[in-house]
Amino acid sequence: MAEESAVKVCVRVRPLIEREETPAESAEPVKLYWKTDKQTIHQVDDGNFTKNFSFDRVFSAEETTLQLYQELAKPLVVSTVEGYNGTIFAYGQTSSGKTFTMMGSSLTPGVIPLAMEDVFQTIKNCPKKEFLLRVSYLEIYNETVTDLLCDSWKRKPLEIREGNNKNVYVADLTEELVTSPEQALAWIRKGEKNRHYGKTKMNQRSSRSHTIFRMILESRDRGDSASGENSDGAIIVSHLNLVDLAGAERASQTGAEGTRFKEGCNINRSLFTLGQVIKKLSDETQKGFTNYRDSKLTRILQNSLGGNAKTVIICTITPVTLEETLSTLQFASAAKNMKNDPHVTEVSDDGALLRRYRNEIVDLKRRLHEASLAVPAIGVSSVTQTTATEKETLSQILQEKDQLQREQEDRIKNLTKLLVTSSNFVTIKKVDF
Numbered sequence: 001m002a003e004e005s006a007v008k009v010c011v012r013v014r015p016l017i018e019r020e021e022t023p024a025e026s027a028e029p030v031k032l033y034w035k036t037d038k039q040t041i042h043q044v045d046d047g048n049f050t051k052n053f054s055f056d057r058v059f060s061a062e063e064t065t066l067q068l069y070q071e072l073a074k075p076l077v078v079s080t081v082e083g084y085n086g087t088i089f090a091y092g093q094t095s096s097g098k099t100f101t102m103m104g105s106s107l108t109p110g111v112i113p114l115a116m117e118d119v120f121q122t123i124k125n126c127p128k129k130e131f132l133l134r135v136s137y138l139e140i141y142n143e144t145v146t147d148l149l150c151d152s153w154k155r156k157p158l159e160i161r162e163g164n165n166k167n168v169y170v171a172d173l174t175e176e177l178v179t180s181p182e183q184a185l186a187w188i189r190k191g192e193k194n195r196h197y198g199k200t201k202m203n204q205r206s207s208r209s210h211t212i213f214r215m216i217l218e219s220r221d222r223g224d225s226a227s228g229e230n231s232d233g234a235i236i237v238s239h240l241n242l243v244d245l246a247g248a249e250r251a252s253q254t255g256a257e258g259t260r261f262k263e264g265c266n267i268n269r270s271l272f273t274l275g276q277v278i279k280k281l282s283d284e285t286q287k288g289f290t291n292y293r294d295s296k297l298t299r300i301l302q303n304s305l306g307g308n309a310k311t312v313i314i315c316t317i318t319p320v321t322l323e324e325t326l327s328t329l330q331f332a333s334a335a336k337n338m339k340n341d342p343h344v345t346e347v348s349d350d351g352a353l354l355r356r357y358r359n360e361i362v363d364l365k366r367r368l369h370e371a372s373l374a375v376p377a378i379g380v381s382s383v384t385q386t387t388a389t390e391k392e393t394l395s396q397i398l399q400e401k402d403q404l405q406r407e408q409e410d411r412i413k414n415l416t417k418l419l420v421t422s423s424n425f426v427t428i429k430k431v432d433f
Contacts, residue, residue: 006310008056009336010072011041011329014097014318015061034319036060041317041329053329055336061319065101068314069114076310077115080217080240081122081131083344087241087304088115091271091331092316093324094247101314102244103192111314112188112213112242116181119215119240123420131420132218134175135184137191140296141209142266148191148211149174155194160299168302175216179420188213196263208246208263210270210297215240218347234346241304245271245297248327270295275331281306282337310342 013036035042036058043051059068076086088111090098104110109117123131137148138158145158159171178184196208217238246267273295280290292302304311315332317325 006340006342007338009313010057011315012059013061032319033322077118080238083236085239085309088312089243090314096316116184134177137213139209148194211244213242270297279334282334
């Protein structure tokens with residue numbers, strides 16, 4: 001069922017870091033421009049509240065990533081298993097905690113590893129369905145889209161295309177099948193090794209690109225696995241996009257020069273376009289055409305911005321900056337008025353990989369059954385009445401048939417292993433990223 005709006009916006013305040021702390025020799029404490037409560041953030045000037053911004057939730061510096069995930073992100077993740085498209089992304093100035101929120105660390109898992117764990121936990125609670133899951137990981141660096149799961153020597157710029165169904169996709173992007181959260185996180189780790197990071201005055205390890213980790217979930221009602229019953233049933237297809245955006249930055253603050261300066265310009269340009277798209281979608285007086293094509297980021301996320309998806313936007317800020325935090329809060333205020341139209345999408349043709357795999361399993365089982373019935377027709381009673389040459393020929397035929405049966409049985413086992421159900425994967429342990 002469609003919903004008029006399914007956009008949630010929260011703000012997360014990052015704790016002060018070392019360079020923001022009050023120097024020991026200073027008599028003046030560091031100035032904090034913002035104070036928060038559960039749903040509102042206030043601009044403070046000489047002890048007075050001068051501006052207020054309200055959101056679905058405001059997370060203080062003392063609240064954890066897990067709290068944020070449980071309250072806002074988890075319901076969206078669970079809904080993707082139910083068939084809805086979902087997108088979660090973090091937005092904010094450079095060094096405001098976006099990557100920490102999305103990726104986390106080995107001690108403090110971020111939204112992405114927590115989401116992978118919950119996808120499989122939710123599947124475990126769906127005994128009447130089977131799933132086929134695959135993941136991709138792309139980077140937008142200097143307005144060039146590349147595949148983070150591809151070996152560096154194979155990597156090339158990828159094109160963004162639009163299918164007959166108007167869905168936007170990235171051509172030739174690697175998609176890897178996964179059957180556990182550990183497998184999904186292993187692919188993320190590989191992608192992270194290929195991602196562009198760099199050092200600036202604001203951040204020792206600054207993201208120099210936007211990344212989108214996507215899980216495609218295909219599901220169907222389980223029939224009789226032996227006979228292949230219901231192999232022609234409708235397939236539900238959904239996408240979960242987990243986006244880590246590079247941060248808006250000023251060269252005067254980051255000290256960016258040369259390559260870093262070029263990176264910063266492209267980052268700012270794409271974030272500006274994202275802001276303009278969201279502003280257009282949030283203003284009910286501005287109807288008509290929305291231009292997603294000015295940026296690779298907005299083009300790829302087109303379906304998540306005013307389209308068929310549920311979206312959670314996490315805006316990260318620091319209380320010691322005024323203008324940059326104000327800019328982030330203005331973006332967040334526009335985003336909370338954006339309207340999406342999420343609904344479950346069914347695929348009834350062979351466009352779903354799950355259908356092709358299930359049909360192949362059914363066909364292989366049928367051929368195995370037919371082969372087993374055909375063997376007695378050229379069995380021992382016939383062989384005893386033939387010449388030695390004929391016996392050798394028949395023996396070879398039987399060996400080839402036996403080999404083919406083993407290959408078909410192995411193929412059935414391998415395909416079946418790729419179909420995730422509530423009963424065919426190991427109980428989930430704590431996932432370390």
